[in-house]
Amino acid sequence: MGTEASTAEHTGGNAESPPEYRVPPPDEVTAGWWDATRERRLVVQRCLDCAHLQHYPRALCTACGKTSLEFTDVSGRGRIDTYSVTHRAPRPDLTPPYVVARVRLAEGPVLLTNIVDCPLDRLACDLPVVLAWRPLPDGRALPVFRPDPDA
Amino acid sequence: MAQSGGGAVLRDRTAVAGVGWTEYTKNSGVSTLALALRAVRAALDDAGLEHSDVDGVACHRVGDSASAVLVAHVLGIRDLRFHLDMFGGGGTSHQVVAQAALAVASGIADTVVCWRAVNARSEFRMGGTGRAAPDAPEFQYQLPYGYATPPQQFAMLDRAWRHARGATAEDLGRVAIAQRAHAALNDRAMMRKPLTMDEYLSSRLIADPLRLYDCCLETDAAVALVVTGAERARDLRQTPVLVSGAATGGGHTLFSNGRADPTVSAAADLAPRLYAAAGIGPETVDVAELYDAFTFLVPLQLEDYGLVPRGETGGFYADGHASLGGRLPVNTHGGHLSEGYVHGLNHVAEAVTQLRGTAGERQVPGAEVALTTGQPGYVGGTSSALVLRRDG
Ligand SMILES: [Zn+2]
Numbered sequence: 110m111g112t113e114a115s116t117a118e119h120t121g122g123n124a125e126s127p128p129e130y131r132v133p134p135p136d137e138v139t140a141g142w143w144d145a146t147r148e149r150r151l152v153v154q155r156c157l158d159c160a161h162l163q164h165y166p167r168a169l170c171t172a173c174g175k176t177s178l179e180f181t182d183v184s185g186r187g188r189i190d191t192y193s194v195t196h197r198a199p200r201p202d203l204t205p206p207y208v209v210a211r212v213r214l215a216e217g218p219v220l221l222t223n224i225v226d227c228p229l230d231r232l233a234c235d236l237p238v239v240l241a242w243r244p245l246p247d248g249r250a251l252p253v254f255r256p257d258p259d260a
Numbered sequence: 261m262a263q264s265g266g267g268a269v270l271r272d273r274t275a276v277a278g279v280g281w282t283e284y285t286k287n288s289g290v291s292t293l294a295l296a297l298r299a300v301r302a303a304l305d306d307a308g309l310e311h312s313d314v315d316g317v318a319c320h321r322v323g324d325s326a327s328a329v330l331v332a333h334v335l336g337i338r339d340l341r342f343h344l345d346m347f348g349g350g351g352t353s354h355q356v357v358a359q360a361a362l363a364v365a366s367g368i369a370d371t372v373v374c375w376r377a378v379n380a381r382s383e384f385r386m387g388g389t390g391r392a393a394p395d396a397p398e399f400q401y402q403l404p405y406g407y408a409t410p411p412q413q414f415a416m417l418d419r420a421w422r423h424a425r426g427a428t429a430e431d432l433g434r435v436a437i438a439q440r441a442h443a444a445l446n447d448r449a450m451m452r453k454p455l456t457m458d459e460y461l462s463s464r465l466i467a468d469p470l471r472l473y474d475c476c477l478e479t480d481a482a483v484a485l486v487v488t489g490a491e492r493a494r495d496l497r498q499t500p501v502l503v504s505g506a507a508t509g510g511g512h513t514l515f516s517n518g519r520a521d522p523t524v525s526a527a528a529d530l531a532p533r534l535y536a537a538a539g540i541g542p543e544t545v546d547v548a549e550l551y552d553a554f555t556f557l558v559p560l561q562l563e564d565y566g567l568v569p570r571g572e573t574g575g576f577y578a579d580g581h582a583s584l585g586g587r588l589p590v591n592t593h594g595g596h597l598s599e600g601y602v603h604g605l606n607h608v609a610e611a612v613t614q615l616r617g618t619a620g621e622r623q624v625p626g627a628e629v630a631l632t633t634g635q636p637g638y639v640g641g642t643s644s645a646l647v648l649r650r651d652g
Binding site: 132133135136138139143164165166190191192193194195196197198200203206207209210211219220221222223234251253 | 397398399400401402403404405406407408409411412415416417418419420423464465466467468469470514515522
């Protein structure tokens with residue numbers, strides 16, 4: 110699983126940047142996902158009936174419609190599907206420029222995230238990335254991604 | 261899979277009999293209720309109807325505007341037979357008109373007014389401050405990443421689309437420039453000064469790759485339409501514009517519902533049903549008013565609606581085919597990029613104007629069939645569109 114990202118000077122932010130990021134409260138379906146982040150485990154939902162993997166967590170399997178789902182760990186490796194660089198921050202607690210991306214996990218599901226520790230000119234669609242964690246003040250953490258150093 | 265049919269049930273049975281606009285401004289100084297009523301009054305005047313003729317009301321909004329029933333109260337309607345208050349932005353705009361047409365075609369109501377009223381510049385900016393976070397679980401996985409505004413959302417899609425099609429900034433600049441040239445012929449348009457490629461390319465990045473001139477103009481304005489039966493419309497003041505076909509579609513969102521290819525939109529899902537409902541193919545379309553919160557959505561929809569082959573939209577614009585005088589004029593009013601941003605309903609209003617033949621200097625000669633579309637479904641996951649046809 111990923112490591113806590115070091116502070117870096119790159120544009121694009123780093124995993125420890127803004128502690129005041131607003132995180133909405135979990136609900137009854139997503140609570141397990143957020144709890145796993147306290148142990149720095151990135152999980153997705155897995156259907157016990159058909160083995161479909163999905164993210165974000167929800168009350169039924171979007172493949173077969175059944176309702177028995179568990180959380181399962183993923184590798185933390187993936188690729189950037191697409192990304193954008195925000196130059197005009199939507200909230201005062203955010204410092205531009207920063208990178209939001211759709212990352213496709215090696216296991217299949219996609220998630221929205223930030224790309225950190227990456228010079229803007231290295232960003233590209235299909236770039237291999239690995240998991241890092243941005244700690245939150247309440248002990249939870251946000252999964253973010255950085256370029257895969259082994260790729 | 262669910263089966264459905266009967267998309268032709270609406271075909272040519274109802275008509276848009278009236279269109280009304282308020283002024284487009286950066287600060288209306290009045291409430292959205294007042295804007296809605298001004299546009300409704302203008303649309304009724306245009307149709308030659310009175311407020312007492314109205315027995316149905318329909319609008320869409322995202323918590324940013326007066327409710328449909330409130331507008332009905334203020335109009336003094338005492339026998340309200342149909343009211344619809346859809347939650348949604350531009351993806352639902354054309355569905356509001358379709359639902360009004362369904363209500364009339366089914367006999368539930370005789371005359372429905374539809375509108376969109378926004379103080380989108382002075383009060384409620386999309387994704388801006390001043391509203392609570394929506395409670396969709398997906399937002400737990402978006403807001404913490406500083407992902408909240410339409411330019412950020414659409415920038416991701418724009419990049420994926422450019423990447424897949426090999427489209428350049430110049431390709432999208434031509435969309436903005438062509439629409440600005442149309443707006444120059446439109447008294448209502450907010451932006452009428454010609455735009456140059458240099459100005460486009462040197463405009464600041466809002467959310468890379470979106471530049472300032474890729475983004476629409478947040479506007480204070482309202483647009484209203486009067487929908488009534490086709491026969492009734494023939495007795496009224498204006499040339500009826502028939503609702504020939506309507507469709508809605510989609511379901512995929514960028515993150516949670518797994519569309520593998522983000523460069524194909526909900527428009528591709530609904531287009532076959534839309535054309536079947538109207539009994540036409542894309543080659544029949546004379547003029548297209550395509551939802552354009554951002555430039556790339558226009559060529560993307562030209563592809564998804566089968567109007568231009570995938571990957572060929574750059575040449576289509578470079579050759580002038582999307583301009584007045586071209587093969588298929590697109591966004592003849594200037595669109596959201598240059599006329600103003602009234603969440604899709606101003607596109608319906610422009611289509612009606614073109615089909616009436618009253619668009620003046622920007623008239624597409626002999627226009628008989630128009631395609632007009634809502635946001636192609638990226639944020640809320642759904643889209644909607646109409647085929648309109650000149651009566652006769
Ligand atoms: Zn399943």
